[in-house]
Amino acid sequence: MVNSSSSQDQYRGIYGIxxxxxxEDDSLDVRSLESVLNFSVENGCHGIVMPVMASEYxxxxxxxxxxxxxxxxxxxxxxxPTVAGVTGVSNIHSIELAKHAQDVGFDSVIAMPPHSMQxxxxxxxxxxxxxxxxxEIPVWIQNHSGGAPxxxxxxxxxxxxxxxxxxxxxxxxxxxxxxxxxLDQAGDSVKGVMGGMGxxxxxxxxxxxxxxxxxxxxxxxxxxxxxxxxxxxxEAGAREIHARMAPLNNYESxxxxxxxxxxxxxxxxxxxPTSRSPGKRSLDRYDMAEYDTLLAGIxxxxxxxDS
Numbered sequence: 001m002v003n004s005s006s007s008q009d010q011y012r013g014i015y016g017i018x019x020x021x022x023x024e025d026d027s028l029d030v031r032s033l034e035s036v037l038n039f040s041v042e043n044g045c046h047g048i049v050m051p052v053m054a055s056e057y058x059x060x061x062x063x064x065x066x067x068x069x070x071x072x073x074x075x076x077x078x079x080x081p082t083v084a085g086v087t088g089v090s091n092i093h094s095i096e097l098a099k100h101a102q103d104v105g106f107d108s109v110i111a112m113p114p115h116s117m118q119x120x121x122x123x124x125x126x127x128x129x130x131x132x133x134x135x136e137i138p139v140w141i142q143n144h145s146g147g148a149p150x151x152x153x154x155x156x157x158x159x160x161x162x163x164x165x166x167x168x169x170x171x172x173x174x175x176x177x178x179x180x181x182x183l184d185q186a187g188d189s190v191k192g193v194m195g196g197m198g199x200x201x202x203x204x205x206x207x208x209x210x211x212x213x214x215x216x217x218x219x220x221x222x223x224x225x226x227x228x229x230x231x232x233x234x235e236a237g238a239r240e241i242h243a244r245m246a247p248l249n250n251y252e253s254x255x256x257x258x259x260x261x262x263x264x265x266x267x268x269x270x271x272x273p274t275s276r277s278p279g280k281r282s283l284d285r286y287d288m289a290e291y292d293t294l295l296a297g298i299x300x301x302x303x304x305x306d307s
Contacts, residue, residue: 010192011081011108011138011167013046014199014224016217017054019260020068021270028064030071032270037075039269040217043304044224047212048076049110052085052142054216056257059276062093066100073105081107083140083214087147090114091127095134102137110140110169112147119148125158132164140167143178144196152181159190169214171196180208198252199223203242206230216252218263219245221303241301247294251287258282262291268306 018040021032040048050072051057051065060068069084076082084101086109088094098109111131113124132139141158143150149172150158158165170179170193179193192211195201199215202223215223222245229238252259261273262283283291 010211011047011083011194012192012211014044014220014227015047015049015081015083015194015212015214016040016043016045016220016223017049017052017214018217019257019264019270020051020055020057020060021261021264022272022274022276024272024274026274026276028060028067029271030067032272033068033071034075036217036264036269037072039264039267039304040220041076041079043217043221044228045080045217045220046224046227047081047083048072048217049083049214050085052087052110052214053144054257054260055085056276057085057087062097065097069097069101069106070104078105083107084109086110086131087112087142088114089116091130094127095131098131098135102135106137108138108140108167109135110142110167112142112144115148121154124148124150124154125162128158128162128165132162135164137164138166138191139164140169141165142169143172144169145172152178152185155182156186156190159186166191168193169196170194170210176201176204176208179205179210183209198249199226199242199245200249202226203230203235203239206238216257216260218260218267218269219248222298222301225301225303244298244301248298251291251294255281255283255287262288263295266291266295267302267304 018036021029023029051068084106086094086097113119113127194212194214195205199213226238226241257275264270265273
């Protein structure tokens with residue numbers, strides 16, 4: 001099943017990444033997953049990306065990833081476009097996941113090249129050729145410093161030569177500069193570039209001609225408001241809200257999914273902020289007190305409220 005919305009001219013706006021909720025015993029919390037997906041649609045996100053890094057995809061089993069695909073398309077129900085995260089440990093792994101995502105109704109897929117061992121340029125090209133050949137829907141390249149980062153010329157070549165490779169999520173260190181170079185080189189062969197990094201550079205990205213951003217969806221109502229203001233030509237209004245979000249962005253940079261989940265928990269979207277991912281510190285009582293203050297300071301911007 002291929003959704004008709006995948007044929008639109010350009011994916012554009014804030015494509016929110018829902019967190020993957022877990023129970024306190026680390027099992028998948030399906031009820032909270034359905035809740036965070038509905039929340040992400042209802043709070044104004046223009047698209048949904050699931051599951052990727054902000055969703056702790058690396059901690060999910062393949063069975064769970066396929067289950068997440070199925071729940072996502074069922075809950076979103078074509079209300080907004082969907083992008084499936086299919087990064088895997090090998091070409092065949094990603095392709096199997098991508099085929100399942102397409103079969104259950106995703107509009108497009110996004111992947112980093114398999115990078116458990118650094119791939120060669122030829123291997124990256126082969127990966128995206130094989131992924132494209134296996135699908136009928138658009139493919140996003142996730143260009144991330146922690147994966148197998150590609151240059152503007154390499155990205156342009158992929159967009160020009162591989163049929164279904166149409167979009168980029170650009171989140172290397174100097175993403176803006178690379179995007180400008182890419183858009184200059186690739187022309188119409190790249191249909192759009194979205195940023196990451198939690199919308200930290202959203203206004204600049206918009207002014208560079210990027211078509212949106214893929215942040216975690218816990219502040220989807222605020223990020224979509226900023227984007228909508230930019231689309232309406234109100235850059236001053238967008239900048240005012242964007243500046244207010246900077247302290248919370250700092251916490252996201254430190255704590256990753258633990259920060260996203262704390263906000264979702266406090267907003268009544270998920271039942272537990274439990275995270276499976278190792279490697280980052282938990283919020284302590286001083287962080288929690290700071291969150292009390294920071295979240296109170298943006299309460300007027302939160303248009304979605306727990307009923």
